[in-house]
Amino acid sequence: MSSVKNVLVCGGGLMGKNIAFVASSVKEHNITIYDVRPVDVEGGIRETMKQLVEAGVITEAELDERLSRIHFTEDMDSDGVKNADLVIEAVFEDMTLKQETFAKLEERCRPDCIFCTNSSVMSPSEISKNLKHRERFVGTHFWNPGHLIPLVEVVRTDATSDETADTVMKFMKDIGKEPCLCNKDVPGFIANRLQHALWREAISIVEHGIADAPTVDKAIKNSFGLRLPQLAPLENSDMVGTDLTYNIHNYVLKSIEDSHEPSPLLTKMKEEGKMGFKSGEGFYKWTPEQIKKCNEDLNAYLIKMLYK
Numbered sequence: 001m002s003s004v005k006n007v008l009v010c011g012g013g014l015m016g017k018n019i020a021f022v023a024s025s026v027k028e029h030n031i032t033i034y035d036v037r038p039v040d041v042e043g044g045i046r047e048t049m050k051q052l053v054e055a056g057v058i059t060e061a062e063l064d065e066r067l068s069r070i071h072f073t074e075d076m077d078s079d080g081v082k083n084a085d086l087v088i089e090a091v092f093e094d095m096t097l098k099q100e101t102f103a104k105l106e107e108r109c110r111p112d113c114i115f116c117t118n119s120s121v122m123s124p125s126e127i128s129k130n131l132k133h134r135e136r137f138v139g140t141h142f143w144n145p146g147h148l149i150p151l152v153e154v155v156r157t158d159a160t161s162d163e164t165a166d167t168v169m170k171f172m173k174d175i176g177k178e179p180c181l182c183n184k185d186v187p188g189f190i191a192n193r194l195q196h197a198l199w200r201e202a203i204s205i206v207e208h209g210i211a212d213a214p215t216v217d218k219a220i221k222n223s224f225g226l227r228l229p230q231l232a233p234l235e236n237s238d239m240v241g242t243d244l245t246y247n248i249h250n251y252v253l254k255s256i257e258d259s260h261e262p263s264p265l266l267t268k269m270k271e272e273g274k275m276g277f278k279s280g281e282g283f284y285k286w287t288p289e290q291i292k293k294c295n296e297d298l299n300a301y302l303i304k305m306l307y308k
């Protein structure tokens, strides 16, 4: 068990509320959410966790008890900030805002309080570059939906101490996550580099008329996508033989997409306002009902995979 008791979540939006809920899975944790605007923390968490209660993953009583340990403040000088053992920042994705937020936190929090940023893409080294105690800073990239996806990428900066990385890894395990340590602060950390290597090829296949979007998705869902949670690429490579992997790469890599720019197809879609769910059309057409169903089906699928 990590030594962390008082958790501060800075930013009570989509990710902040879910992170606070996950942190409350340990009974000894007291959680404060700080935001610059009023946030209905209880209402928001109750709404999101309805599906977990309905699926029997948690009871109403457990939800009530966990909510009783999650407090909200708009006051940067409150005890929840001063007494924090660990802060997870989840404010808007803006470098200056994040740097300013941590500068304010550093003035108020104890020097040994651990600082984490939930930024999806921004460099934790850059976010922490002006801090006095850079050794206590680390990236903690939760994935959305934060209460369901197990992975948290714990990203070391050039200055993160071993003690900080160890404590954060322990903390994440305590709250039921599957933390993965990323030893270098590189764009995309681990999982987004992998994910977007696949997306780049998927988009390229559509762009070059090799197959249309539904066919690409169908091919993935009915082949390696199905077995990925059981057999990941490096295990798979050993299973088939690294010599075979070598031969395949020797033959196929030269024809796989290796562009360092977003694809012309994606650029065209952006220019035409085809932004997916946001505009009702992307690679597919989406009605509001289909969008709602797609989101609900994803959560239901994740709950089934994780808890049933």
Ligand SMILES: NC(=O)c1ccc[n+]([C@@H]2O[C@H](COP(=O)([O-])OP(=O)(O)OC[C@H]3O[C@@H](n4cnc5c(N)ncnc54)[C@H](O)[C@@H]3O)[C@@H](O)[C@H]2O)c1
Pocket (backbone or CB within 6 Å): 010, 011, 012, 013, 014, 015, 016, 034, 035, 036, 037, 039, 089, 090, 091, 092, 093, 094, 097, 101, 118, 119, 120, 121, 141, 142, 143, 144
């Ligand atoms: N949404 C995702 O899928 C996702 C996934 C992983 C990581 N993230 C990262 O998490 C962070 C938050 O994303 P989100 O989707 O929850 O955003 P959001 O817009 O839902 O919430 C951001 C919250 O930050 C608050 N805020 C703004 N300035 C603040 C300040 N100075 N102090 C305190 N609070 C402040 C806002 O009022 C808002 O409630 C971003 O860095 C984002 O990249 C998002």
